[in-house]
Amino acid sequence: MREARLKFEGRDVPLTDHVTTIGRTPDNHISFPGDPNVSRFHAEIELRSGEFCLIDLNSSNGTTVNGQKVAGDVYLADGDEILFGGSSAVTFKTEPDAVAEKEPDDVHTPDSPAPPSVAAPVSAAAPNADVSGGSNKLLLIAGAMFFAAIIFVGLGVVIYLMLGGSSCDARATIISPETGDIIYEATEVQVEVSDSACVSQVIFTLQDIEIASVRQPPFGTTIDPAEFPDLSDGFDHPLGIILVDTEGKRIPQTSPVFLAFETREVEKPPVDITGGDTGGPAPTATPKKQDATLIEVHEMAKALTKQIPNAANINVSNKEFLQEIQKATSEFVQSGYFNRAAAYRDAINVAWAREQNLDASLGFFLAMSRSKFINEKSGADEGLWKMSREFVTENGYGGMCGDEPLDDPSQNCAAKASALYMKALVFGVFDGDVLYSVAAFGKSPQEAGTWKNSLPADRTDIWNSIKTPEERQKLVRFFAAALVTENPPKFGLSDDRPLSELYRMTL
Numbered sequence: 001m002r003e004a005r006l007k008f009e010g011r012d013v014p015l016t017d018h019v020t021t022i023g024r025t026p027d028n029h030i031s032f033p034g035d036p037n038v039s040r041f042h043a044e045i046e047l048r049s050g051e052f053c054l055i056d057l058n059s060s061n062g063t064t065v066n067g068q069k070v071a072g073d074v075y076l077a078d079g080d081e082i083l084f085g086g087s088s089a090v091t092f093k094t095e096p097d098a099v100a101e102k103e104p105d106d107v108h109t110p111d112s113p114a115p116p117s118v119a120a121p122v123s124a125a126a127p128n129a130d131v132s133g134g135s136n137k138l139l140l141i142a143g144a145m146f147f148a149a150i151i152f153v154g155l156g157v158v159i160y161l162m163l164g165g166s167s168c169d170a171r172a173t174i175i176s177p178e179t180g181d182i183i184y185e186a187t188e189v190q191v192e193v194s195d196s197a198c199v200s201q202v203i204f205t206l207q208d209i210e211i212a213s214v215r216q217p218p219f220g221t222t223i224d225p226a227e228f229p230d231l232s233d234g235f236d237h238p239l240g241i242i243l244v245d246t247e248g249k250r251i252p253q254t255s256p257v258f259l260a261f262e263t264r265e266v267e268k269p270p271v272d273i274t275g276g277d278t279g280g281p282a283p284t285a286t287p288k289k290q291d292a293t294l295i296e297v298h299e300m301a302k303a304l305t306k307q308i309p310n311a312a313n314i315n316v317s318n319k320e321f322l323q324e325i326q327k328a329t330s331e332f333v334q335s336g337y338f339n340r341a342a343a344y345r346d347a348i349n350v351a352w353a354r355e356q357n358l359d360a361s362l363g364f365f366l367a368m369s370r371s372k373f374i375n376e377k378s379g380a381d382e383g384l385w386k387m388s389r390e391f392v393t394e395n396g397y398g399g400m401c402g403d404e405p406l407d408d409p410s411q412n413c414a415a416k417a418s419a420l421y422m423k424a425l426v427f428g429v430f431d432g433d434v435l436y437s438v439a440a441f442g443k444s445p446q447e448a449g450t451w452k453n454s455l456p457a458d459r460t461d462i463w464n465s466i467k468t469p470e471e472r473q474k475l476v477r478f479f480a481a482a483l484v485t486e487n488p489p490k491f492g493l494s495d496d497r498p499l500s501e502l503y504r505m506t507l
Helices: 126-162 294-307 319-332 337-342 345-355 360-371 389-394 412-428 434-440 445-453 469-486 500-506
Strands: 003-008 011-014 019-023 043-048 051-056 063-065 073-075 081-084 088-095 171-176 187-194 199-206 209-214 221-223 237-245 250-252 257-261
Touching (some): 051 063, 187 237, 199 221, 209 221, 209 319, 294 319, 294 469, 319 469, 337 360, 337 469, 345 500, 360 412, 360 434, 360 469, 360 500, 412 434
Antiparallel strands (some): 003 011, 043 051, 051 073, 081 088, 171 187, 187 221, 237 257
16 A cells, blocks of 8 residues: 655654545644634545545535636645645645565575575684674664663653743642541641742642632642632542642642542431421422532533634633633523524635634524624624624624624624634634633734734633733623533523534534
8 A cells, every 4th residue: 555645844644544624623633723724624635445535525615626616526646735624735645555665586385495604713712702792782772772862861851841841840749638537617727838939830720620828838728618619519629739830830740639629518307397298288498409510510611622723721720710601601591592693604604614614503502692693782792792893883893794784683793703713813803712712802902912912922821811800701701601602501501502503514
């Protein structure tokens, strides 16, 4: 079988799978995350009977081979130039099958006589000389391997530090409470930190949620079970530590303690003050809907960041952030959102995914967070995304609307304007960062750029990076709306369905 590879951007990627997927998202075999012209799942290269066949997956901006648009299947040849979305170019290269080497003429078979052997002269000193020479060679080889190992380890350390690893050797251990303890009341957490000179902060996590941060030795804190009623479930939960060095790099520690929490009071059975059976029917208890716990909110938020482009590395474990999301979800727990959203399915999918090559889920989540899919004016703001005509006109986002207003029942104009605006934020201001674009929604690109410059260089910890209440509120509402509409059963919405059923067609 021929060996094949794709060459692009200084990379050389062998095609070793039966099917190789190409697209914008990182879950493809080959991805172009920074190119908005490439669709999420753009094309495939399939191995068929030793040949490689390119298939375009109905991408928005198409695929060409040597300048010819791909329609259907195209078999690739060595040197073919492939262009995905009109902007991401690769070269297809193959190598011929390996040809078996010709056997040398002096190789004999059992049927042919072996060539006569010539005995080498042997002297008495020869054996000793051979042993000495062999020992020297072994010593040289061992020495070379030793120095190579040193160089390899040294290079590994250098690469690790260059890629963001910490040079801080500090280690932290929780010495109280201990694994197996049951926490009934506010309890002091004592830690022991070795080599703490390079430590600027100690973060405490409970069930992977960041619950406290301490910047001064001895780096202790207090944990109150009353703040975590969800954890009073009879199971042990890990209390862990993350060290932060003086350069802001995180050093997770690997030895959590496992604790049980007890905060619930035993409910006494009601006392019958009537003295007996009243003769009437027994009252029927009305089931109370259970809100999502903080742990469930955390898990859903982490799943959401994996779904949103370029958000998988964002830290959403901050306790305050999760509590704000948890509180905000109650606003969006309203039955009927799915049917309201379904009326605008085509308008959102076309404008956001097909025309602007954005993830359609952003259009749905953002509309839910800003209007709950109710097309009503709110002051000067109109449409599902609550944008004013003045803002759209001044920034040139209404060019595709024609005479249609933002509050038109079809919402075609509002979808086109909001998608064009969001694309300007995501790729024109925030370098592909969707969540910070969500927080800046409503600012002009110039205002968003100014706000971006006020943020820290490392924006992984999104809650502590965004300090302004307005932007925090937009981010919280976006997460709350997305969590409810993607997980309706968790919030008691048995008659609604996940919004992903409306935008899955564009994935």
